[in-house]
Amino acid sequence: MELWCEHAWLGGEEVTAGVVLAVEGERIVSVRTGAAAPEGAVVLPGYTLPGLANAHSHAFQRAFRGKTEVGRGTFWTWRERMYEAASRLDPESYRALARATFGEMALAGITGVGEFHYVHHGAGGAPYEDPNAMGAAVLAAAAEAGIRITLLDACYLHGGIGEELNETQRRFSDGTVERWVERVGALRAGPTARVGAAIHSVRAVDPGEAAAVAAWASERGAPLHAHVSEQPAENEACREAYGRTPTEVLADAGALATLFTAVHVTHPTDRDRELLGEAGATCCLCPTTERNLADGIGPASQLRGAGVRLAVGSDSQAVIDIFEECRAIELDERLATLERGNQGAASLLRAGTGEGQRAIGWPEAGEIGPGMLADLVNLEGGGVRLAGIAPESALSSIVFAAGAGDVTNVMVGGEFIVRDGAHVRLDVEEELRSSIASLADR
Amino acid sequence: MELWCEHAWLGGEEVTAGVVLAVEGERIVSVRTGAAAPEGAVVLPGYTLPGLANAHSHAFQRAFRGKTEVGRGTFWTWRERMYEAASRLDPESYRALARATFGEMALAGITGVGEFHYVHHGAGGAPYEDPNAMGAAVLAAAAEAGIRITLLDACYLHGGIGEELNETQRRFSDGTVERWVERVGALRAGPTARVGAAIHSVRAVDPGEAAAVAAWASERGAPLHAHVSEQPAENEACREAYGRTPTEVLADAGALATLFTAVHVTHPTDRDRELLGEAGATCCLCPTTERNLADGIGPASQLRGAGVRLAVGSDSQAVIDIFEECRAIELDERLATLERGNQGAASLLRAGTGEGQRAIGWPEAGEIGPGMLADLVNLEGGGVRLAGIAPESALSSIVFAAGAGDVTNVMVGGEFIVRDGAHVRLDVEEELRSSIASLADR
Numbered sequence: 001m002e003l004w005c006e007h008a009w010l011g012g013e014e015v016t017a018g019v020v021l022a023v024e025g026e027r028i029v030s031v032r033t034g035a036a037a038p039e040g041a042v043v044l045p046g047y048t049l050p051g052l053a054n055a056h057s058h059a060f061q062r063a064f065r066g067k068t069e070v071g072r073g074t075f076w077t078w079r080e081r082m083y084e085a086a087s088r089l090d091p092e093s094y095r096a097l098a099r100a101t102f103g104e105m106a107l108a109g110i111t112g113v114g115e116f117h118y119v120h121h122g123a124g125g126a127p128y129e130d131p132n133a134m135g136a137a138v139l140a141a142a143a144e145a146g147i148r149i150t151l152l153d154a155c156y157l158h159g160g161i162g163e164e165l166n167e168t169q170r171r172f173s174d175g176t177v178e179r180w181v182e183r184v185g186a187l188r189a190g191p192t193a194r195v196g197a198a199i200h201s202v203r204a205v206d207p208g209e210a211a212a213v214a215a216w217a218s219e220r221g222a223p224l225h226a227h228v229s230e231q232p233a234e235n236e237a238c239r240e241a242y243g244r245t246p247t248e249v250l251a252d253a254g255a256l257a258t259l260f261t262a263v264h265v266t267h268p269t270d271r272d273r274e275l276l277g278e279a280g281a282t283c284c285l286c287p288t289t290e291r292n293l294a295d296g297i298g299p300a301s302q303l304r305g306a307g308v309r310l311a312v313g314s315d316s317q318a319v320i321d322i323f324e325e326c327r328a329i330e331l332d333e334r335l336a337t338l339e340r341g342n343q344g345a346a347s348l349l350r351a352g353t354g355e356g357q358r359a360i361g362w363p364e365a366g367e368i369g370p371g372m373l374a375d376l377v378n379l380e381g382g383g384v385r386l387a388g389i390a391p392e393s394a395l396s397s398i399v400f401a402a403g404a405g406d407v408t409n410v411m412v413g414g415e416f417i418v419r420d421g422a423h424v425r426l427d428v429e430e431e432l433r434s435s436i437a438s439l440a441d442r
Numbered sequence: 443m444e445l446w447c448e449h450a451w452l453g454g455e456e457v458t459a460g461v462v463l464a465v466e467g468e469r470i471v472s473v474r475t476g477a478a479a480p481e482g483a484v485v486l487p488g489y490t491l492p493g494l495a496n497a498h499s500h501a502f503q504r505a506f507r508g509k510t511e512v513g514r515g516t517f518w519t520w521r522e523r524m525y526e527a528a529s530r531l532d533p534e535s536y537r538a539l540a541r542a543t544f545g546e547m548a549l550a551g552i553t554g555v556g557e558f559h560y561v562h563h564g565a566g567g568a569p570y571e572d573p574n575a576m577g578a579a580v581l582a583a584a585a586e587a588g589i590r591i592t593l594l595d596a597c598y599l600h601g602g603i604g605e606e607l608n609e610t611q612r613r614f615s616d617g618t619v620e621r622w623v624e625r626v627g628a629l630r631a632g633p634t635a636r637v638g639a640a641i642h643s644v645r646a647v648d649p650g651e652a653a654a655v656a657a658w659a660s661e662r663g664a665p666l667h668a669h670v671s672e673q674p675a676e677n678e679a680c681r682e683a684y685g686r687t688p689t690e691v692l693a694d695a696g697a698l699a700t701l702f703t704a705v706h707v708t709h710p711t712d713r714d715r716e717l718l719g720e721a722g723a724t725c726c727l728c729p730t731t732e733r734n735l736a737d738g739i740g741p742a743s744q745l746r747g748a749g750v751r752l753a754v755g756s757d758s759q760a761v762i763d764i765f766e767e768c769r770a771i772e773l774d775e776r777l778a779t780l781e782r783g784n785q786g787a788a789s790l791l792r793a794g795t796g797e798g799q800r801a802i803g804w805p806e807a808g809e810i811g812p813g814m815l816a817d818l819v820n821l822e823g824g825g826v827r828l829a830g831i832a833p834e835s836a837l838s839s840i841v842f843a844a845g846a847g848d849v850t851n852v853m854v855g856g857e858f859i860v861r862d863g864a865h866v867r868l869d870v871e872e873e874l875r876s877s878i879a880s881l882a883d884r
Binding site: 062063065066067069070071072073074075077078100103104107232288290291292293294295296297318319320331332334335337338339340341342344345382383384385387388389390393396397398399400401403404405428429430432433435436437440 | 504505507508509510511512513514515516517519520542545546549674730732733734735736737738739760761762773774776777779780781782783784786787824825826827829830831832835838839840841842843845846847870871872874875877878879882
């Protein structure tokens with residue numbers, strides 16, 4: 001199959017005109033530029049980018065979008081509401097909700113998701129007959145929605161440093177790290193699915209347990225993610241208990257490596273940034289969630305300066321829009337620094353494409369080039385948000401003004417999953433409505 | 443005509459089900475609630491709100507959306523780029539661009555705009571044959587797009603405190619405040635248009651001139667707007683020249699009144715907030731622009747606490763989305779305070795409706811009630827962003843998750859200007875493309 005892209009982003013500071021992609025199976029085998037549309041080629045008008053990566057997702061949190069905004073509070077009161085929603089899930093309802101949410105991601109141009117998965121067990125922590133029933137539900141959901149997934153199976157053993165698990169948290173826990181290893185070892189991936197590991201946080205996993213999870217990931221070359229320094233209170237509790245920052249605890253546990261992604265990193269120390277940079281790690285910022293949860297503004301440019309790669313995630317699903325996440329990295333940093341242009345469009349978009357795909361263990365996605373996966377997102381540019389876009393500044397216009405609703409066509413592994421703004425298999429709106437309504441009725 | 447709204451927001455903390463609006467001419471004459479749809483009524487499914495107010499707009503800046511993001515810089519280097527775009531305008535191209543931009547606003551649910559207008563004259567400052575040719579172009583554009591407008595005609599006389607006008611700025615200047623008064627006095631409004639005044643800023647208008655503009659507005663009961671404390675450098679220059687803050691200078695000039703709107707107010711002092719609150723003034727925040735221009739985070743809750751009303755504006759047109767502006771007030775404040783729930787959905791939405799309409803001189807718009815204008819925006823709620831919305835939390839879901847693209851129907855003065863997501867008269871996308879392209883070709 002040949003694809004002709006009117007303009008495509010090949011990774012530089014500008015888009016390239018007349019790009020012909022030869023696709024065999026799920027791969028791009030050759031790229032020509034400056035070409036007219038070959039006869040018989042599939043034409044992608046407007047602008048084509050590599051498939052977007054959503055490197056940090058909790059799919060089930062889509063159920064309470066917009067429903068946690070009443071009254072005052074903090075991250076910690078929001079968490080109570082989140083636990084309440086988590087307590088209603090079972091494998092069937094989780095699969096339906098996740099499929100709808102992944103369908104919304106597909107419509108937004110997301111071709112790969114890192115699902116940070118911690119709702120493992122039944123009420124009170126009793127394992128399902130298949131102890132991986134919940135993980136399997138999430139994997140099936142992604143396959144049905146047509147997007148790639150890395151199931152980042154999270155170890156979650158404590159309710160806080162030195163604290164018991166509460167009723168909801170018991171559903172997250174395998175009891176011991178050995179049992180986490182045993183369960184995760186039985187997970188089966190698929191052609192568009194991979195398995196990775198997660199240390200939920202230094203609150204939920206102690207240093208010795210963190211070392212065991214890190215060793216598991218390292219032995220398998222699997223991506224390893226952890227929530228890190230999202231809130232000042234986490235830093236304080238960690239220092240008090242261990243005399244070290246969360247990043248330092250994870251470094252000493254052997255977690256910091258090139259396949260390690262620290263999620264949030266809103267409140268790092270200078271030393272934390274150095275450690276992450278030296279390890280070649282990634283920091284996954286989730287700016288729309290960090291706004292919503294009053295986390296604060298992460299030091300994105302300082303992290304880049306330390307040699308850290310960046311990724312982005314929709315996290316709490318307050319919105320699902322990778323363009324908004326990418327520009328929010330820069331826009332929120334402008335609010336903190338009162339300077340423009342801390343990062344340009346290409347750097348921001350790399351966080352939402354190649355660096356994000358790499359962070360979730362799909363290094364062969366996220367760029368348009370020979371040998372790469374044919375995972376693509378196409379914006380025809382017809383809507384009012386982008387009307388008036390010009391090729392020489394298109395990359396900036398897309399990063400700073402596009403919305404998820406501007407996505408026209410999406411391809412995963414050489415097959416279209418979204419055509420003319422509609423999912424080719426799912427009625428995503430109806431699936432969102434019915435899955436959220438059935439959860440609310442419980 | 444009768445309208446039946448499945449749910450409508452009547453100003454409280456929640457939406458109301460089964461709202462019947464009787465409309466005569468351009469007004470709502472009665473409101474019934476809890477009713478089934480009367481026979482023959484026009485049915486508005488989903489959620490209906492009062493028409494949105496965009497209280498601060500520079501329509502022409504839509505031409506360079508996404509095109510000012512290359513390289514480092516500040517507000518002040520951005521301004522150079524803006525001047526370059528302004529220098530290309532003439533009455534014909536301005537009318538075409540403004541009509542397209544107001545068309546995009548209509549599609550976003552905006553039924554009234556406060557156009558802060560300062561590109562008055564031709565090259566080098568030479569008046570057009572009709573000295574109000576540019577203002578007339580903007581008024582015609584709004585009428586053609588079907589939205590209400592208040593032309594906030596800005597007095598702009600200096601290039602900075604004690605500084606000469608540069609080449610572009612000469613197009614903004616009438617030379618003296620007396621000639622500003624004379625020109626503005628000849629402006630003719632229309633059935634959906636009003637005229638107000640603006641003091642561009644304490645940079646461009648000195649204290650004596652500001653007093654003359656304030657007197658003009660006060661005598662006519664017209665709204666008066668001014669850019670205030672958007673940047674720390676403006677505060678410093680003002681203190682150095684006058685020994686007072688910009689708000690204090692405007693207060694001493696008699697500008698602070700209930701029909702006064704201070705735009706931005708990102709960096710006020712405690713005393714500034716008190717002065718604005720005591721006057722019953724409005725502060726118009728433009729959060730997406732304030733992010734983009736690295737202005738900083740305005741103290742919205744402290745302003746509310748001082749008794750100030752809030753409005754929002756799309757300002758530089760980085761995006762045109764009043765829902766995004768409303769939630770950004772709260773989300774950016776969360777980044778500054780690390781607390782959630784500084785303001786709830788109803789308070790935020792009032793900034794985008796009633797308080798905004800009042801600030802631009804349309805106090806009879808912005809609420810759904812007997813005697814009010816039949817200016818309405820309807821969201822059917824079918825898109826993926828809002829799918830799963832529930833009536834009891836709909837207001838929060840709309841304010842915290844809706845996008846301009848979720849707007850289905852828009853009514854101004856009892857007539858639909860947007861139906862099923864399309865403008866009833868204009869091909870807005872094509873008008874944006876052609877008007878922006880023709881400007882770029884100059």
